[in-house]
Amino acid sequence: MRELTESETRVLFEKLSKYIGRNITDLIDRPDEPFCFRLQKDRVYYVSEKLAKLASNVSRDNLLSLGVCMGKFTKSGKFNLHITALDILAQYALWLKPSGEMSYLYGNHVLKAHIQKMSEDCPQHQGVIICSANDQPMGFAVSARAAVECKTLEPTAIVGYHQADLGEYLRGEETLA
Known part of the structure; x- marks a missing residue:
């Protein structure tokens, strides 16, 4: 080391x-x-x-x-x-509603309808930590839109591009050594 x-x-x-x-x-x-x-x-x-x-x-x-x-x-x-x-990084996060947690853990992108709260100054293409409604960190994403733009988006618009999540361990279990 x-x-x-x-x-x-x-x-x-x-x-x-x-x-x-x-x-x-x-x-x-x-x-x-x-x-x-x-x-x-x-x-x-x-x-x-x-x-x-x-x-x-x-x-x-x-x-x-x-x-x-x-x-x-x-x-x-x-x-x-x-x-x-x-x-460690979860204190700077984007929170999802319970309805969007499972969708994200299955490897899907974050939709506007799934967001519970988001920091006001989040720019586009910024890395974000995704947390559940009860502050459990669930994964990483990259913001697809700036927080200012998100207010006017339709509910099905992608707000965060999926990068990694806790569900990867289960989805890729057969390939783990």
Whole structure:
């Protein structure tokens, strides 16, 4: 497990900023204790600095994971968020009505009729976290329209493009190793 290089950090922060904007600093400079990002076998982990120092005593071959897996770097150098990062990023979310939750978990896009609440300043093509009506994070999406446009849309218009959801584990169960 090692610290991220400057270019890896830049790519990670660019991806996170698509979902949580300037709130990235809140992830690192937490009031309870400082946290950091560490890399292990192309996967980025979000872990407290105290735990990261303790883990430095374990050899890289014997360490499988540490903290919360935020995602992984592809061979081309891009960063893909994993569904395990959802709980951390969920405080910046779009909430669905109970009627739209199952549709989203089956892999469908988010329709205007399914939205319970949405932040007023959400621009078009912004990454969003999808939450249920009772604040359970369910997945990631990309906003299809700006929040200002959504007020005048018809109920069947797509507001968010599906990216990943908790239902993927069930739908792809036979392909999991």
